[in-house]
Amino acid sequence: MRQRIITGFIAGALYLAFLFVGSIPFSIFIASIAVVSYLELTDMKRIRLFSPGVLAGASAVAATVLSATFMGGHMFSDLYIKLLILLVLILLGSLVFSKNRFHAEQASFIFFSVVYIGLPFYLLVQLRLEGLFMALFVQITMWATDSGAYFAGRRFGSHKLAPHISPKKTIEGSVGGVIAALAIAFIFQAIFRKPIFTSWEIQWTVAIVVSLLGQVGDLAESAIKRFFNVKDSGTVLPGHGGFLDRFDSLIFILPVLYLLGIIS
Known part of the structure; x- marks a missing residue:
């Protein structure tokens, strides 16, 4: 640790x-x-x-x-x-x-x-x-999702989310990740007083979308690793695995933000 x-x-x-x-x-x-x-x-x-x-x-x-x-x-x-x-x-x-x-x-x-x-x-x-703030918002929201899912899963997790892919992930952890993402959206609101997107409602929605689809991206990479029977994608980051392990969520969410017109 x-x-x-x-x-x-x-x-x-x-x-x-x-x-x-x-x-x-x-x-x-x-x-x-x-x-x-x-x-x-x-x-x-x-x-x-x-x-x-x-x-x-x-x-x-x-x-x-x-x-x-x-x-x-x-x-x-x-x-x-x-x-x-x-x-x-x-x-x-x-x-x-x-x-x-x-x-x-x-x-x-x-x-x-x-x-x-x-x-x-x-x-x-x-x-x-x-824009720096838009990139920062998406990245910090993903980090908050990972942390929220980890701690909520350890404290409350009992129902498996996708046991055939990632046995340790739980539904409670997933919900905790979304709550953490929303908390980041409200923190940005309190600090900047002006929405990064066109309205606060859209910003909250983006936080939820980023959190949920980021978790799908994490599971997608887990499915790839399970197929090849490897624990981590690499060893470049001691304690974390490879770069792919750290960016798997963004790899999935960024194309979705592009399809939604958030990234041009």
């Missing part, structure tokens, strides 16, 4: 420092985290790190995230489509020339990993470009 707290404090402080700075430093920082998260996924699949497919995927993830700072809208859409087309061509070429060391299942997993990781982290950078 002591190691977990120390790691969480240092990593959280570093993340918040880059979040406050924003711009190119934040984009590079998040691109680095995205690439490591992608490599954690491909490592679960036991795909060789220096295979052409894995390296092409890592390059596509980095280019996707970094493009948020330098282009957006139709320019990004055009780049993203071209990146995916190029990636597919490289993966198909690897199938031909790898002498059966690289196969279609691995190629499909790499393509999934690039989309699963690249686009949400692009949206994270885009969210910061649209």
Whole structure:
């Protein structure tokens, strides 16, 4: 627990420092985290790190995230489509020339990993470009959800939420996470006196949506880890696992915020 707290404090402080700075430093920082998260996924699949497919995927993830700072809208859409087309061509070429060391299942997993990781982290950078307080609100709401779910689950948890995926998570913990997220919304209201979104009602609703769907994202990553029979996605954060373990909720919630028009 002591190691977990120390790691969480240092990593959280570093993340918040880059979040406050924003711009190119934040984009590079998040691109680095995205690439490591992608490599954690491909490592679960036991795909060789220096295979052409894995390296092409890592390059596509980095280019996707970094493009948020330098282009957006139709320019990004055009780049993203071209990146995916190029990636597919490289993966198909690897199938031909790898002498059966690289196969279609691995190629499909790499393509999934690039989309699963690249686009949400692009949206994270885009969210910061649209405003510090909005990005801060979403991030702190997710942290509050994790903490609220953990402590409520330990104190009151008795009904399993998804035992086939994550046996330790409980319905009581999930409710505690939502309550903690709403508490953050009211704290923001008390501090800033002006809603980050168009109204306080929308801000409260966003807090609930972020909390609930963030928990779904956490369960989705747990399902992936259970399939590959691993406890953590990586070891880069002692006591916490890998970067994917820390960003699994945001990876799910950010595309939903985009679909709802909260991120443009």
